[in-house]
Amino acid sequence: MLEIELPKMLPNQQDMDLIDILWRQDIDLGAGREVFDYSYRQKEVQLQRQKELEEEKREQIVREKEKALLAQLQLDEETGEFVPRPTPVNNTLTQANTAPTEITQNVAFTEQDGEAMSFDECMQLLAETFPLVEPAEAAPPCLGPSIPPCTDNTHLMMPGEIPLLTQNPLLPGPMDQTWMDLQHCLNIQEILDMSGYVNPAQPANVQESNYSQYLPKLSDVTTGTADMCPPKFMNTYDAAFSNVNQINLKTPDINESFGPDEFCDMFYPDLEAKVSSASLPCEGENTDGQLDELPNAPLLNPMDMHSLSPGNFSTEKNEEMAEFPDSDSGLSLDASPKMSSPGKSLNSDGGVGFSDSDMDELDSGAGSMESDYSDMFPLLFQSDSPLQSLQENSGVTLAQEDTVKHPKTEQAEASGYSKPPFTKDKQKRRLEARLTRDEERARALKIPFAVELIINLPVDDFNSLMGKHQLNEAQLALVRDIRRRGKNKVAAQNCRKRKMENIMGLEYELDSLKEEKERLMKEKSKNSSSLRDMKQQLSSLYLEVFSMLKDEQGKPYSPSEYSLQQTSDGNVFLVPRIKKTLVKSN
DNA sequence: CGAAAGTGTCATGTT
Protein backbone atom coordinates (compact mmCIF):
# COMPACT_ATOMS: atom_id res chain seq x y z
CA MET A 1 0.00 0.00 0.00
CA LEU A 2 2.84 2.25 0.81
CA GLU A 3 4.32 1.47 -2.48
CA ILE A 4 1.16 2.45 -4.18
CA GLU A 5 0.71 5.68 -2.40
CA LEU A 6 4.23 6.84 -2.35
CA PRO A 7 4.62 7.35 -6.06
CA LYS A 8 1.90 9.94 -5.87
CA MET A 9 3.96 11.88 -3.44
CA LEU A 10 6.58 14.26 -4.47
CA PRO A 11 9.26 13.63 -1.93
CA ASN A 12 10.70 16.92 -1.03
CA GLN A 13 13.44 17.68 1.39
CA GLN A 14 11.04 17.76 4.26
CA ASP A 15 9.77 14.31 3.51
CA MET A 16 13.25 12.98 3.22
CA ASP A 17 14.17 14.51 6.51
CA LEU A 18 11.19 12.87 8.10
CA ILE A 19 12.15 9.55 6.63
CA ASP A 20 15.62 10.01 7.92
CA ILE A 21 14.34 10.68 11.39
CA LEU A 22 12.20 7.60 11.29
CA TRP A 23 15.01 5.58 9.97
CA ARG A 24 17.31 6.70 12.69
CA GLN A 25 14.78 5.58 15.18
CA ASP A 26 14.55 2.18 13.64
CA ILE A 27 18.04 1.55 12.49
CA ASP A 28 18.96 -0.07 15.75
CA LEU A 29 16.12 -2.47 15.24
CA GLY A 30 17.74 -3.67 12.09
CA ALA A 31 15.29 -2.03 9.76
CA GLY A 32 16.85 -1.21 6.51
CA ARG A 33 16.56 2.12 4.94
CA GLU A 34 14.82 0.58 2.03
CA VAL A 35 11.90 -0.04 4.28
CA PHE A 36 11.21 3.61 4.43
CA ASP A 37 12.68 4.60 1.15
CA TYR A 38 10.45 3.84 -1.72
CA SER A 39 12.54 4.86 -4.63
CA TYR A 40 15.88 4.44 -2.93
CA ARG A 41 16.26 8.06 -3.73
CA GLN A 42 19.44 9.46 -4.91
CA LYS A 43 22.37 7.55 -3.62
CA GLU A 44 24.26 10.72 -3.09
CA VAL A 45 21.66 11.95 -0.71
CA GLN A 46 21.63 8.63 1.01
CA LEU A 47 25.31 8.49 1.50
CA GLN A 48 25.33 12.01 2.76
CA ARG A 49 22.62 11.26 5.22
CA GLN A 50 24.37 8.18 6.36
CA LYS A 51 27.56 10.03 6.92
CA GLU A 52 25.76 12.62 8.93
CA LEU A 53 24.07 9.93 10.84
CA GLU A 54 27.30 8.19 11.48
CA GLU A 55 28.83 11.33 12.79
CA GLU A 56 25.98 11.81 15.13
CA LYS A 57 26.06 8.32 16.40
CA ARG A 58 29.71 7.86 16.58
CA GLU A 59 30.30 8.97 20.10
CA GLN A 60 27.21 7.38 21.43
CA ILE A 61 28.00 4.07 19.87
CA VAL A 62 31.51 4.10 21.15
CA ARG A 63 30.14 4.66 24.58
CA GLU A 64 27.72 1.86 24.13
CA LYS A 65 30.40 -0.44 22.95
CA GLU A 66 32.49 0.42 25.91
CA LYS A 67 29.55 -0.35 28.09
CA ALA A 68 29.01 -3.61 26.31
CA LEU A 69 32.56 -4.63 26.75
CA LEU A 70 32.54 -3.59 30.34
CA ALA A 71 29.43 -5.62 30.77
CA GLN A 72 31.20 -8.55 29.28
CA LEU A 73 34.44 -8.05 31.08
CA GLN A 74 34.82 -7.47 34.71
CA LEU A 75 38.01 -6.60 36.45
CA ASP A 76 38.95 -9.23 38.89
CA GLU A 77 40.30 -7.42 41.85
CA GLU A 78 42.19 -10.42 43.04
CA THR A 79 44.04 -11.31 39.90
CA GLY A 80 43.94 -8.00 38.17
CA GLU A 81 42.54 -9.68 35.10
CA PHE A 82 39.55 -8.81 33.06
CA VAL A 83 37.29 -11.74 33.41
CA PRO A 84 33.99 -12.12 31.70
CA ARG A 85 30.81 -11.65 33.57
CA PRO A 86 28.78 -14.73 34.06
CA THR A 87 26.64 -15.39 31.01
CA PRO A 88 25.95 -12.21 29.13
CA VAL A 89 22.61 -11.29 27.66
CA ASN A 90 22.91 -13.72 24.88
CA ASN A 91 19.93 -15.98 25.01
CA THR A 92 20.18 -17.79 21.77
CA LEU A 93 20.45 -21.45 21.40
CA THR A 94 23.96 -22.30 20.73
CA GLN A 95 25.57 -19.25 21.98
CA ALA A 96 23.70 -19.31 25.20
CA ASN A 97 24.92 -22.75 25.89
CA THR A 98 28.29 -23.00 24.39
CA ALA A 99 29.56 -19.67 23.40
CA PRO A 100 29.62 -18.11 26.84
CA THR A 101 31.96 -20.70 28.14
CA GLU A 102 34.08 -20.28 25.12
CA ILE A 103 34.16 -16.59 25.62
CA THR A 104 35.03 -17.00 29.19
CA GLN A 105 37.91 -19.22 28.52
CA ASN A 106 39.17 -17.30 25.62
CA VAL A 107 38.99 -13.97 27.23
CA ALA A 108 40.88 -15.21 30.16
CA PHE A 109 43.36 -16.78 27.86
CA THR A 110 43.79 -13.60 25.95
CA GLU A 111 44.26 -11.52 28.97
CA GLN A 112 46.76 -13.90 30.35
CA ASP A 113 48.60 -13.92 27.16
CA GLY A 114 50.03 -10.55 27.85
CA GLU A 115 50.01 -9.54 24.25
CA ALA A 116 46.64 -7.97 24.47
CA MET A 117 46.22 -4.27 24.79
CA SER A 118 44.73 -2.82 27.84
CA PHE A 119 41.05 -2.24 27.76
CA ASP A 120 41.34 1.51 27.60
CA GLU A 121 43.73 1.22 24.73
CA CYS A 122 41.37 -1.04 22.95
CA MET A 123 38.49 1.29 23.40
CA GLN A 124 40.43 4.29 22.30
CA LEU A 125 41.67 2.55 19.26
CA LEU A 126 38.22 1.33 18.59
CA ALA A 127 36.77 4.78 18.72
CA GLU A 128 39.42 6.13 16.46
CA THR A 129 39.34 3.40 13.92
CA PHE A 130 35.69 2.69 13.48
CA PRO A 131 33.45 5.67 13.36
CA LEU A 132 30.18 3.84 13.00
CA VAL A 133 29.19 0.64 14.57
CA GLU A 134 25.99 -0.61 15.89
CA PRO A 135 25.58 -0.91 19.58
CA ALA A 136 26.57 -4.30 20.67
CA GLU A 137 23.88 -4.61 23.23
CA ALA A 138 21.30 -3.56 20.72
CA ALA A 139 21.99 -6.59 18.65
CA PRO A 140 19.13 -9.01 18.85
CA PRO A 141 20.21 -12.43 19.82
CA CYS A 142 20.73 -14.56 16.85
CA LEU A 143 22.66 -17.62 16.11
CA GLY A 144 22.07 -17.66 12.44
CA PRO A 145 25.64 -17.79 11.43
CA SER A 146 26.47 -20.30 14.04
CA ILE A 147 24.15 -22.96 12.77
CA PRO A 148 24.75 -23.00 9.07
CA PRO A 149 28.30 -24.13 9.45
CA CYS A 150 26.97 -27.47 10.48
CA THR A 151 25.77 -28.07 7.01
CA ASP A 152 29.13 -28.50 5.58
CA ASN A 153 30.39 -31.75 6.73
CA THR A 154 33.90 -31.15 5.66
CA HIS A 155 34.77 -28.10 7.54
CA LEU A 156 31.76 -26.16 8.58
CA MET A 157 31.04 -25.45 12.18
CA MET A 158 34.24 -26.91 13.31
CA PRO A 159 35.72 -25.07 16.18
CA GLY A 160 38.76 -24.18 14.35
CA GLU A 161 36.90 -23.21 11.30
CA ILE A 162 35.06 -20.30 12.67
CA PRO A 163 38.25 -18.55 13.51
CA LEU A 164 39.54 -19.44 10.14
CA LEU A 165 36.68 -17.52 8.77
CA THR A 166 36.73 -14.65 11.11
CA GLN A 167 40.38 -14.20 11.36
CA ASN A 168 40.76 -13.98 7.70
CA PRO A 169 42.29 -10.67 6.78
CA LEU A 170 40.06 -10.48 3.77
CA LEU A 171 37.04 -10.48 5.91
CA PRO A 172 34.64 -8.12 4.22
CA GLY A 173 33.81 -4.79 5.64
CA PRO A 174 30.07 -4.96 6.23
CA MET A 175 30.57 -7.63 8.76
CA ASP A 176 29.48 -6.48 12.08
CA GLN A 177 31.48 -3.70 13.49
CA THR A 178 31.39 -5.02 16.94
CA TRP A 179 33.07 -8.11 15.81
CA MET A 180 35.67 -6.06 14.13
CA ASP A 181 36.17 -3.91 17.10
CA LEU A 182 36.60 -6.75 19.43
CA GLN A 183 39.13 -8.22 17.16
CA HIS A 184 40.94 -4.98 16.96
CA CYS A 185 40.96 -4.69 20.66
CA LEU A 186 42.65 -8.01 20.87
CA ASN A 187 44.98 -7.95 17.97
CA ILE A 188 46.66 -4.87 16.61
CA GLN A 189 47.90 -6.58 13.56
CA GLU A 190 44.41 -7.68 12.76
CA ILE A 191 43.28 -4.14 13.11
CA LEU A 192 45.73 -3.05 10.56
CA ASP A 193 44.80 -5.84 8.25
CA MET A 194 41.13 -5.44 8.55
CA SER A 195 40.66 -1.76 8.76
CA GLY A 196 41.04 -1.41 5.07
CA TYR A 197 37.99 -3.48 4.53
CA VAL A 198 35.72 -1.63 6.77
CA ASN A 199 33.40 0.62 4.99
CA PRO A 200 31.63 2.70 7.52
CA ALA A 201 29.25 3.98 4.94
CA GLN A 202 27.66 0.66 4.32
CA PRO A 203 25.75 -0.36 7.34
CA ALA A 204 22.44 0.12 5.67
CA ASN A 205 23.45 -2.07 2.83
CA VAL A 206 24.06 -4.87 5.16
CA GLN A 207 20.37 -5.31 5.20
CA GLU A 208 20.49 -6.63 1.74
CA SER A 209 23.04 -9.20 2.52
CA ASN A 210 22.27 -12.80 2.54
CA TYR A 211 23.59 -14.04 5.77
CA SER A 212 23.75 -17.52 4.47
CA GLN A 213 26.71 -16.39 2.50
CA TYR A 214 28.37 -16.05 5.75
CA LEU A 215 28.46 -19.75 6.07
CA PRO A 216 32.06 -20.58 6.49
CA LYS A 217 32.73 -22.10 3.21
CA LEU A 218 36.40 -21.79 2.94
CA SER A 219 36.19 -20.50 -0.55
CA ASP A 220 33.84 -17.80 0.48
CA VAL A 221 35.94 -17.05 3.42
CA THR A 222 39.03 -16.53 1.45
CA THR A 223 37.39 -14.52 -1.26
CA GLY A 224 35.11 -12.64 0.98
CA THR A 225 31.85 -11.18 -0.07
CA ALA A 226 30.80 -7.67 0.23
CA ASP A 227 27.52 -8.56 1.77
CA MET A 228 27.53 -11.03 4.51
CA CYS A 229 25.21 -11.20 7.39
CA PRO A 230 22.63 -8.79 8.62
CA PRO A 231 23.96 -6.83 11.51
CA LYS A 232 21.53 -8.26 13.93
CA PHE A 233 22.89 -11.68 13.28
CA MET A 234 26.42 -10.65 13.00
CA ASN A 235 26.38 -8.83 16.24
CA THR A 236 25.49 -11.86 18.15
CA TYR A 237 27.83 -13.97 16.23
CA ASP A 238 30.61 -11.60 16.83
CA ALA A 239 29.92 -11.19 20.45
CA ALA A 240 29.94 -14.88 20.95
CA PHE A 241 32.88 -15.83 18.86
CA SER A 242 35.15 -12.92 18.90
CA ASN A 243 37.11 -14.40 21.66
CA VAL A 244 36.97 -17.81 20.22
CA ASN A 245 38.75 -16.34 17.36
CA GLN A 246 41.64 -15.38 19.47
CA ILE A 247 42.25 -18.66 21.05
CA ASN A 248 41.94 -20.40 17.78
CA LEU A 249 44.42 -18.15 16.23
CA LYS A 250 46.86 -19.68 18.56
CA THR A 251 45.62 -23.18 18.06
CA PRO A 252 44.70 -23.37 14.45
CA ASP A 253 44.78 -27.12 14.37
CA ILE A 254 42.09 -27.48 16.93
CA ASN A 255 39.57 -28.10 14.26
CA GLU A 256 41.24 -31.33 13.45
CA SER A 257 40.38 -32.67 16.81
CA PHE A 258 36.70 -32.13 16.22
CA GLY A 259 34.55 -33.92 13.83
CA PRO A 260 31.47 -32.20 12.60
CA ASP A 261 29.30 -34.36 14.70
CA GLU A 262 31.28 -33.63 17.75
CA PHE A 263 30.98 -30.02 17.02
CA CYS A 264 27.31 -30.34 16.53
CA ASP A 265 27.01 -32.10 19.80
CA MET A 266 28.95 -29.40 21.38
CA PHE A 267 26.67 -26.71 20.06
CA TYR A 268 23.44 -28.66 20.03
CA PRO A 269 23.57 -30.99 22.96
CA ASP A 270 19.90 -31.72 22.73
CA LEU A 271 19.23 -30.60 19.30
CA GLU A 272 20.10 -33.64 17.36
CA ALA A 273 17.86 -35.89 19.30
CA LYS A 274 14.94 -33.59 19.08
CA VAL A 275 15.11 -32.43 15.54
CA SER A 276 16.85 -35.23 13.85
CA SER A 277 13.80 -35.73 11.75
CA ALA A 278 14.03 -32.18 10.64
CA SER A 279 17.31 -32.88 8.94
CA LEU A 280 19.37 -30.83 11.16
CA PRO A 281 22.31 -29.68 9.22
CA CYS A 282 24.63 -31.10 11.80
CA GLU A 283 23.99 -34.65 10.92
CA GLY A 284 25.49 -36.37 8.15
CA GLU A 285 26.38 -35.98 4.60
CA ASN A 286 25.89 -32.36 3.89
CA THR A 287 27.62 -30.97 0.96
CA ASP A 288 28.39 -27.60 -0.34
CA GLY A 289 25.48 -27.98 -2.62
CA GLN A 290 23.25 -28.28 0.33
CA LEU A 291 24.81 -25.26 1.69
CA ASP A 292 23.23 -23.25 -1.01
CA GLU A 293 19.86 -24.41 0.13
CA LEU A 294 20.38 -23.24 3.60
CA PRO A 295 18.76 -19.87 3.23
CA ASN A 296 15.55 -21.70 2.63
CA ALA A 297 16.02 -24.20 5.34
CA PRO A 298 13.52 -23.61 8.11
CA LEU A 299 16.00 -24.24 10.85
CA LEU A 300 18.16 -21.56 9.48
CA ASN A 301 15.46 -19.06 9.20
CA PRO A 302 16.36 -16.06 11.27
CA MET A 303 12.96 -16.18 12.84
CA ASP A 304 13.59 -19.66 14.03
CA MET A 305 16.92 -18.88 15.42
CA HIS A 306 15.45 -17.12 18.34
CA SER A 307 13.43 -20.11 19.27
CA LEU A 308 16.17 -22.57 18.63
CA SER A 309 17.27 -23.45 22.02
CA PRO A 310 17.92 -26.87 23.42
CA GLY A 311 14.83 -28.08 25.03
CA ASN A 312 12.64 -25.64 23.27
CA PHE A 313 11.55 -26.89 19.94
CA SER A 314 8.08 -25.68 19.93
CA THR A 315 8.38 -24.97 16.29
CA GLU A 316 8.75 -28.61 15.60
CA LYS A 317 5.77 -29.42 17.68
CA ASN A 318 3.73 -26.72 16.15
CA GLU A 319 4.28 -28.22 12.80
CA GLU A 320 2.98 -31.47 14.04
CA MET A 321 0.06 -29.76 15.56
CA ALA A 322 -0.62 -28.08 12.32
CA GLU A 323 -0.83 -31.43 10.68
CA PHE A 324 -3.56 -32.51 13.03
CA PRO A 325 -5.86 -29.60 13.20
CA ASP A 326 -8.77 -29.83 15.40
CA SER A 327 -12.14 -29.36 13.97
CA ASP A 328 -14.66 -27.12 15.53
CA SER A 329 -17.06 -29.74 16.51
CA GLY A 330 -14.92 -32.79 16.34
CA LEU A 331 -17.71 -34.12 14.22
CA SER A 332 -17.40 -32.30 11.03
CA LEU A 333 -19.54 -33.53 8.31
CA ASP A 334 -16.66 -34.67 6.28
CA ALA A 335 -15.15 -36.48 9.15
CA SER A 336 -18.30 -37.92 10.46
CA PRO A 337 -18.42 -40.84 8.07
CA LYS A 338 -15.57 -42.28 9.97
CA MET A 339 -17.99 -43.05 12.68
CA SER A 340 -20.15 -45.97 12.25
CA SER A 341 -22.80 -46.51 14.74
CA PRO A 342 -24.80 -49.37 16.06
CA GLY A 343 -27.93 -49.99 14.32
CA LYS A 344 -30.36 -52.54 13.12
CA SER A 345 -29.78 -53.84 9.72
CA LEU A 346 -32.72 -53.78 7.51
CA ASN A 347 -34.02 -57.26 7.49
CA SER A 348 -36.82 -55.97 5.38
CA ASP A 349 -34.39 -55.55 2.53
CA GLY A 350 -35.25 -58.93 1.25
CA GLY A 351 -34.70 -60.83 4.42
CA VAL A 352 -31.07 -61.36 3.92
CA GLY A 353 -29.19 -63.51 6.26
CA PHE A 354 -28.12 -61.25 9.04
CA SER A 355 -29.85 -59.36 11.71
CA ASP A 356 -28.88 -56.96 14.34
CA SER A 357 -28.29 -59.75 16.77
CA ASP A 358 -26.18 -61.48 14.23
CA MET A 359 -24.27 -58.36 13.84
CA ASP A 360 -23.81 -58.10 17.53
CA GLU A 361 -22.28 -61.51 17.56
CA LEU A 362 -20.10 -60.52 14.76
CA ASP A 363 -19.22 -57.42 16.60
CA SER A 364 -18.21 -59.33 19.63
CA GLY A 365 -16.16 -61.61 17.48
CA ALA A 366 -14.27 -58.79 15.92
CA GLY A 367 -11.16 -57.81 17.73
CA SER A 368 -10.75 -54.42 19.12
CA MET A 369 -7.24 -54.37 17.92
CA GLU A 370 -8.46 -54.66 14.43
CA SER A 371 -10.80 -51.84 15.08
CA ASP A 372 -7.96 -49.67 16.05
CA TYR A 373 -6.14 -50.89 13.06
CA SER A 374 -8.99 -50.02 10.84
CA ASP A 375 -9.16 -46.63 12.41
CA MET A 376 -5.70 -45.93 11.34
CA PHE A 377 -5.97 -47.53 7.93
CA PRO A 378 -9.55 -47.19 6.90
CA LEU A 379 -8.99 -48.45 3.43
CA LEU A 380 -7.17 -51.54 4.52
CA PHE A 381 -9.42 -53.19 7.00
CA GLN A 382 -11.84 -54.92 4.74
CA SER A 383 -10.66 -58.34 5.67
CA ASP A 384 -11.07 -60.28 8.82
CA SER A 385 -7.60 -59.59 9.90
CA PRO A 386 -4.77 -57.44 8.84
CA LEU A 387 -3.08 -60.50 7.45
CA GLN A 388 -6.09 -61.39 5.49
CA SER A 389 -6.45 -57.90 4.33
CA LEU A 390 -3.05 -58.16 2.92
CA GLN A 391 -3.93 -61.37 1.16
CA GLU A 392 -7.26 -60.25 -0.12
CA ASN A 393 -6.00 -57.17 -1.71
CA SER A 394 -8.41 -57.05 -4.56
CA GLY A 395 -10.82 -54.92 -2.68
CA VAL A 396 -8.05 -52.83 -1.41
CA THR A 397 -6.80 -52.17 -4.83
CA LEU A 398 -10.21 -51.33 -6.02
CA ALA A 399 -10.76 -49.03 -3.16
CA GLN A 400 -7.51 -47.43 -3.96
CA GLU A 401 -8.52 -47.13 -7.55
CA ASP A 402 -11.62 -45.36 -6.50
CA THR A 403 -9.57 -43.27 -4.25
CA VAL A 404 -7.59 -42.26 -7.24
CA LYS A 405 -10.75 -41.67 -9.15
CA HIS A 406 -12.02 -39.39 -6.45
CA PRO A 407 -8.99 -37.94 -4.94
CA LYS A 408 -10.72 -34.83 -3.79
CA THR A 409 -13.11 -36.55 -1.51
CA GLU A 410 -11.72 -39.90 -0.68
CA GLN A 411 -8.17 -39.01 -0.15
CA ALA A 412 -9.11 -36.12 1.98
CA GLU A 413 -11.22 -38.36 4.07
CA ALA A 414 -8.61 -41.00 4.22
CA SER A 415 -6.03 -38.52 5.33
CA GLY A 416 -8.40 -37.08 7.83
CA TYR A 417 -9.08 -40.55 8.99
CA SER A 418 -5.48 -41.22 9.71
CA LYS A 419 -5.37 -38.19 11.88
CA PRO A 420 -6.12 -38.89 15.48
CA PRO A 421 -9.17 -37.01 16.60
CA PHE A 422 -7.93 -33.94 18.29
CA THR A 423 -10.80 -33.69 20.67
CA LYS A 424 -11.02 -34.39 24.32
CA ASP A 425 -9.88 -37.80 25.30
CA LYS A 426 -13.20 -38.91 26.59
CA GLN A 427 -14.92 -37.88 23.45
CA LYS A 428 -12.23 -39.59 21.48
CA ARG A 429 -12.68 -42.80 23.37
CA ARG A 430 -16.35 -42.54 22.89
CA LEU A 431 -15.96 -42.08 19.21
CA GLU A 432 -13.55 -44.93 19.02
CA ALA A 433 -16.00 -47.15 20.79
CA ARG A 434 -18.67 -46.38 18.25
CA LEU A 435 -16.41 -45.95 15.38
CA THR A 436 -16.14 -49.37 14.00
CA ARG A 437 -19.37 -51.24 14.32
CA ASP A 438 -20.40 -50.88 10.74
CA GLU A 439 -16.82 -51.31 9.79
CA GLU A 440 -16.60 -54.54 11.69
CA ARG A 441 -19.81 -55.68 10.15
CA ALA A 442 -18.45 -54.91 6.76
CA ARG A 443 -15.33 -56.76 7.64
CA ALA A 444 -17.32 -59.69 8.94
CA LEU A 445 -19.10 -60.00 5.65
CA LYS A 446 -15.88 -59.36 3.79
CA ILE A 447 -17.12 -56.20 2.18
CA PRO A 448 -14.18 -55.17 0.05
CA PHE A 449 -14.73 -51.46 0.49
CA ALA A 450 -14.08 -48.97 3.15
CA VAL A 451 -17.12 -47.78 4.97
CA GLU A 452 -16.46 -44.17 4.20
CA LEU A 453 -16.09 -45.15 0.60
CA ILE A 454 -19.47 -46.80 0.69
CA ILE A 455 -21.04 -43.80 2.29
CA ASN A 456 -19.47 -40.98 0.40
CA LEU A 457 -19.17 -42.22 -3.13
CA PRO A 458 -21.49 -40.55 -5.60
CA VAL A 459 -24.32 -42.80 -6.51
CA ASP A 460 -23.02 -43.54 -9.97
CA ASP A 461 -19.63 -44.49 -8.68
CA PHE A 462 -21.22 -46.44 -5.91
CA ASN A 463 -23.34 -48.41 -8.32
CA SER A 464 -20.43 -49.06 -10.59
CA LEU A 465 -18.46 -50.18 -7.63
CA MET A 466 -21.20 -52.58 -6.69
CA GLY A 467 -21.32 -53.80 -10.21
CA LYS A 468 -17.66 -54.53 -10.25
CA HIS A 469 -17.95 -56.94 -7.39
CA GLN A 470 -20.02 -60.00 -7.06
CA LEU A 471 -21.57 -59.41 -3.71
CA ASN A 472 -24.13 -61.68 -2.21
CA GLU A 473 -27.42 -60.39 -0.93
CA ALA A 474 -26.20 -60.05 2.59
CA GLN A 475 -23.27 -58.03 1.50
CA LEU A 476 -25.39 -55.85 -0.74
CA ALA A 477 -27.89 -55.27 2.01
CA LEU A 478 -25.20 -54.40 4.45
CA VAL A 479 -23.57 -52.04 2.01
CA ARG A 480 -26.87 -50.31 1.40
CA ASP A 481 -27.55 -50.11 5.09
CA ILE A 482 -24.15 -48.71 5.75
CA ARG A 483 -24.63 -46.14 3.08
CA ARG A 484 -28.09 -45.25 4.27
CA ARG A 485 -27.06 -45.05 7.89
CA GLY A 486 -24.01 -43.06 7.11
CA LYS A 487 -25.88 -40.54 5.07
CA ASN A 488 -28.67 -40.32 7.54
CA LYS A 489 -26.24 -39.83 10.32
CA VAL A 490 -24.77 -36.88 8.56
CA ALA A 491 -28.22 -35.62 7.80
CA ALA A 492 -29.21 -35.94 11.42
CA GLN A 493 -26.16 -34.05 12.47
CA ASN A 494 -26.95 -31.34 9.99
CA CYS A 495 -30.51 -31.28 11.11
CA ARG A 496 -29.58 -30.91 14.75
CA LYS A 497 -27.07 -28.31 13.92
CA ARG A 498 -29.68 -26.40 12.00
CA LYS A 499 -32.09 -26.82 14.82
CA MET A 500 -29.63 -25.43 17.29
CA GLU A 501 -28.86 -22.58 14.96
CA ASN A 502 -32.54 -21.87 14.60
CA ILE A 503 -32.96 -21.92 18.35
CA MET A 504 -30.06 -19.61 18.79
CA GLY A 505 -31.37 -17.35 16.07
CA LEU A 506 -34.77 -17.28 17.68
CA GLU A 507 -33.25 -16.51 21.03
CA TYR A 508 -31.33 -13.69 19.50
CA GLU A 509 -34.44 -12.47 17.78
CA LEU A 510 -36.33 -12.73 21.04
CA ASP A 511 -33.73 -10.65 22.79
CA SER A 512 -33.87 -8.11 20.03
CA LEU A 513 -37.62 -7.96 20.23
CA LYS A 514 -37.47 -7.54 23.97
CA GLU A 515 -35.10 -4.69 23.60
CA GLU A 516 -37.31 -3.18 20.93
CA LYS A 517 -40.31 -3.54 23.14
CA GLU A 518 -38.55 -1.90 26.01
CA ARG A 519 -37.45 0.91 23.80
CA LEU A 520 -40.96 1.39 22.43
CA MET A 521 -42.42 1.35 25.91
CA LYS A 522 -40.04 4.05 26.98
CA GLU A 523 -40.91 6.04 23.92
CA LYS A 524 -44.59 5.61 24.56
CA SER A 525 -44.23 6.79 28.10
CA LYS A 526 -42.25 9.71 26.92
CA ASN A 527 -44.84 10.57 24.32
CA SER A 528 -47.65 10.26 26.82
CA SER A 529 -45.92 12.61 29.15
CA SER A 530 -45.31 15.01 26.34
CA LEU A 531 -48.92 14.78 25.25
CA ARG A 532 -50.06 15.48 28.76
CA ASP A 533 -47.93 18.55 28.92
CA MET A 534 -49.20 19.75 25.60
CA LYS A 535 -52.79 19.25 26.67
CA GLN A 536 -52.09 21.17 29.80
CA GLN A 537 -50.59 24.01 27.85
CA LEU A 538 -53.42 23.95 25.40
CA SER A 539 -55.97 24.10 28.16
CA SER A 540 -54.23 27.02 29.77
CA LEU A 541 -53.95 28.79 26.50
CA TYR A 542 -57.58 28.16 25.76
CA LEU A 543 -58.70 29.61 29.01
CA GLU A 544 -56.43 32.55 28.55
CA VAL A 545 -57.79 33.29 25.15
CA PHE A 546 -61.33 32.68 26.21
CA SER A 547 -61.02 35.00 29.17
CA MET A 548 -59.92 37.75 26.88
CA LEU A 549 -63.11 37.60 24.86
CA LYS A 550 -65.88 40.04 25.88
CA ASP A 551 -69.43 40.43 24.66
CA GLU A 552 -71.19 43.70 23.73
CA GLN A 553 -71.57 44.67 27.35
CA GLY A 554 -68.03 43.91 28.09
CA LYS A 555 -68.86 40.83 30.02
CA PRO A 556 -66.74 37.77 29.53
CA TYR A 557 -68.29 34.78 27.85
CA SER A 558 -69.15 31.86 29.97
CA PRO A 559 -67.02 28.80 29.13
CA SER A 560 -70.04 26.66 29.79
CA GLU A 561 -72.08 28.47 27.14
CA TYR A 562 -69.44 29.11 24.52
CA SER A 563 -66.45 27.40 23.21
CA LEU A 564 -63.64 28.23 20.86
CA GLN A 565 -63.32 26.16 17.75
CA GLN A 566 -60.80 26.32 15.01
CA THR A 567 -61.56 25.65 11.41
CA SER A 568 -59.32 23.97 8.96
CA ASP A 569 -58.21 27.26 7.52
CA GLY A 570 -56.90 28.39 10.93
CA ASN A 571 -59.67 30.78 11.84
CA VAL A 572 -61.02 30.61 15.37
CA PHE A 573 -64.65 31.05 16.11
CA LEU A 574 -66.61 31.45 19.27
CA VAL A 575 -69.32 28.88 19.09
CA PRO A 576 -72.27 28.72 21.51
CA ARG A 577 -72.35 25.36 23.15
CA ILE A 578 -76.13 25.25 23.11
CA LYS A 579 -76.15 25.82 19.45
CA LYS A 580 -73.59 23.18 19.06
CA THR A 581 -75.54 20.72 21.05
CA LEU A 582 -78.60 21.64 19.09
CA VAL A 583 -76.77 21.05 15.90
CA LYS A 584 -75.52 17.77 17.22
CA SER A 585 -78.96 16.75 18.32
CA ASN A 586 -80.25 17.52 14.91
C1' DC B 1 -29.72 -43.68 40.45
C1' DG B 2 -32.26 -40.57 37.67
C1' DA B 3 -32.35 -36.46 34.71
C1' DA B 4 -30.37 -34.18 30.95
C1' DA B 5 -27.73 -34.06 26.96
C1' DG B 6 -25.73 -36.27 23.02
C1' DT B 7 -25.89 -39.47 19.33
C1' DG B 8 -27.33 -43.01 16.04
C1' DT B 9 -31.06 -44.96 13.74
C1' DC B 10 -35.60 -45.55 11.66
C1' DA B 11 -39.76 -44.01 9.43
C1' DT B 12 -41.63 -40.81 6.70
C1' DG B 13 -42.12 -36.79 4.03
C1' DT B 14 -39.96 -33.60 0.73
C1' DT B 15 -36.93 -32.18 -3.00
Next chain:
DNA sequence: TGAACATGACACTTT
Protein backbone atom coordinates in the same frame (compact mmCIF):
# COMPACT_ATOMS: atom_id res chain seq x y z
C1' DT C 1 -39.01 -43.57 -9.62
C1' DG C 2 -35.00 -43.60 -7.02
C1' DA C 3 -31.60 -41.00 -4.56
C1' DA C 4 -30.62 -37.59 -1.43
C1' DC C 5 -32.07 -34.88 2.11
C1' DA C 6 -34.87 -33.27 6.26
C1' DT C 7 -36.98 -34.20 10.44
C1' DG C 8 -39.69 -36.24 14.29
C1' DA C 9 -39.39 -39.99 17.27
C1' DC C 10 -37.16 -43.51 19.67
C1' DA C 11 -33.38 -46.03 21.90
C1' DC C 12 -29.12 -45.99 23.78
C1' DT C 13 -24.99 -43.92 25.85
C1' DT C 14 -22.69 -40.48 28.27
C1' DT C 15 -22.46 -36.81 31.49
